Structures are given as C-alpha cells and as structure tokens.
Amino acid sequence: MTAPTWDPQQYLRHADHRTRPFRDLISRISGTPATIADLGCGAGNVTALLAGRWPHARITGFDNSPQMLEQARRYAGPRLDFAHADAATWTPAEPYDLLVSNALLQWVPGHADRFPAWLDALAPGGTFAFQVPGNFTAPSHTLLAALRESPRWKSRLSGTGDRTGAVLEPAAYLSRLTDLGCTTHVWETTYLQLLTGEDPVLDWVKGTALRPVLTALADDEEATAAFLAEYRDLLREAYPPGPHGTVFPFRRIFAVARREK
Known part of the structure; x- marks a missing residue:
C-alpha cells in the first residue's frame, strides 16, 4: 500500500482536540529529561509543547512525512530540531532520557516489537511514553471500512488504510512493557469531543483516517468527490449534530514506562 500523503493544514484544523491527549500524557511524566526524542512529531506543534514543558532539554522531532517536517521546522530553535525517520x-x-510518541504507533504494524530496541536506547532511568487512538471499532472507522469494501469501491480501495489490529489493548501494553523490566502505568480515556461546523466528523477524519483513501484517489477528483459524499452521508447519520455541536467520542490509550536505573 502506498504511504499516505499528509496535509498539515487539514490535520491542524482540530489542533485543540488533537493536542489534549498529548498534554494529558506529558503531565504524567516525572523528572527533568535532558534529551528528548519525539517519534512521529507531525506538524511540530506537540514537539513545541515539550519544549515549553522542559525548556532546557535538547529535543529532536522525527517524522517520515516531508509535508509534516516542512511544517514542523517552523518551530526549530537552538535546542529544538527535526529530522526524517521511519518508526x-x-x-x-x-x-x-525521554522517548515520546503521540498518535503515531497505530500507523506502524507490529510496533510493540520495536519496544525492546527503543527501551534499550533509553538512558538509565529514562522514560518511554506514548498515546494511541483506541477507537477503531467506532462508527467513524467501521463505516469507512464497510464503504471501502462495498461493490462500488472494493476494486480500488479494498484494504486501503485498514487499521484492524493497529493497536493493542491497554492490558497487553502493560504486560509487554512490564515484561521488559519497566515500571509501567497504562490507562485509557474517552474524550467526548464537541465538534462544530458543517460535517465536522468528516472534516476530522480527512486529517487522519481518510488519508490513505484520499491518497489512493488523488488522481481522480470525480471519484474522490463521490466517495466523500457517500461517507459524509453515513457519518451524518452516525453522528447527528446537537444544539451545541456534534459529539464525537474518541477513546485514547496511554502508557508511561520508566526504565530501571
């Protein structure tokens, strides 16, 4: 499958909601790390939050998207830089001292198998912390999967962006990281996000889950418009607007694992 093309501006349209889990994650990280790696830094806005929390740390944000890295480099400074890397x-x-990852690992098949190498590279007493979405059974994803596999789209989109089994359940992360000798805290939170605007859930997924489909159909504007119209109608039914906006529940899974000294 072709790697999805990312659109930083589309992703950042819901920056407040997208950064809230990261803020909650780093609030649970103790100590004063001197060196930090942000794996999957995206547009750099969350990496900048790390610099705000630990202003004396040397921080590098890594990502494999040229579009995201171009956007991220706006935040570069004497102690903050960005580099290309594939997780x-x-x-x-x-x-x-700290390896942190925000909403990346669901895009890395078998990512838990990378944990030993990443933990081995931590300084003694270092911390590995991440959060991933845990909403792959939500209507936003199940409707998208069903539409991709429908007769009209199956020949072009079957399996495109399939995230089945993309993340582990919280207990499995706890077991994996504890088995590797870490003091580990794992938890989950479902955010009831109140989105506003026209078709806000569609606008949200255009920045993330829809990227593989939009990449696959990028050379066919008519097909793109037709797919989006079908998906939009399904989302309108699944997530009807209320008097204050559209409620979009979003489950997130968090882990903070500290390597023994």
Whole structure:
C-alpha cells in the first residue's frame, strides 16, 4: 500500500482536540529529561509543547512525512530540531532520557516489537511514553471500512488504510512493557469531543483516517468527490449534530514506562 500523503493544514484544523491527549500524557511524566526524542512529531506543534514543558532539554522531532517536517521546522530553535525517520525501522543513534510518541504507533504494524530496541536506547532511568487512538471499532472507522469494501469501491480501495489490529489493548501494553523490566502505568480515556461546523466528523477524519483513501484517489477528483459524499452521508447519520455541536467520542490509550536505573 502506498504511504499516505499528509496535509498539515487539514490535520491542524482540530489542533485543540488533537493536542489534549498529548498534554494529558506529558503531565504524567516525572523528572527533568535532558534529551528528548519525539517519534512521529507531525506538524511540530506537540514537539513545541515539550519544549515549553522542559525548556532546557535538547529535543529532536522525527517524522517520515516531508509535508509534516516542512511544517514542523517552523518551530526549530537552538535546542529544538527535526529530522526524517521511519518508526518502523528507526533505532536511536544516541541515548535519550525521554522517548515520546503521540498518535503515531497505530500507523506502524507490529510496533510493540520495536519496544525492546527503543527501551534499550533509553538512558538509565529514562522514560518511554506514548498515546494511541483506541477507537477503531467506532462508527467513524467501521463505516469507512464497510464503504471501502462495498461493490462500488472494493476494486480500488479494498484494504486501503485498514487499521484492524493497529493497536493493542491497554492490558497487553502493560504486560509487554512490564515484561521488559519497566515500571509501567497504562490507562485509557474517552474524550467526548464537541465538534462544530458543517460535517465536522468528516472534516476530522480527512486529517487522519481518510488519508490513505484520499491518497489512493488523488488522481481522480470525480471519484474522490463521490466517495466523500457517500461517507459524509453515513457519518451524518452516525453522528447527528446537537444544539451545541456534534459529539464525537474518541477513546485514547496511554502508557508511561520508566526504565530501571
């Protein structure tokens, strides 16, 4: 499958909701790390939050999207830089006090198998922290999967962006990280996000789950418009607007694992 093309501006349209889980994650990280790696830094806005929390740390944001890295480099400074890396193969070239990842690992098949190499590269007492979406059984995803496999679209989109089994359940992350010798805290939260505007759930998924489909149909404007219209109608029924906006529940899974000294 072709890697999805990312649109930083579309992704950032819901920046407040998207950064809230990351803020909650880093609030649970103790200590004062001197070196930090942000794996899957995206547009750099969450990496900048790390610099705000630990202003004396040396921080590098890694991503494999040229579009995202171009956007992220706006935040670069004396102690904050960005570099290309693919999480599927990346191994730290130096020890870090903190390795953090925000809403990336669901795009990396078998990512839990990378944990030993990443933990081995932490400095003694270092921390590995991440959050991933846990909403792959939500209507936003199940409707998208069913539409991709429908007679009209199956020949072009079957399996495109399939995230079945993309993340582990919280207990499995706890087991994996504890087995690797870490003191580990795992939890989950469902955010009841109140979205506003016309077809806000469609607008949300255009920045994330829809990227593989939009990439696959990028050379066919008519097909793109037709697919979006069908998906939009399904989302309108699944997520009807209320008097204050559209409620879009979003489950997130968090882990903070500290390596023993």
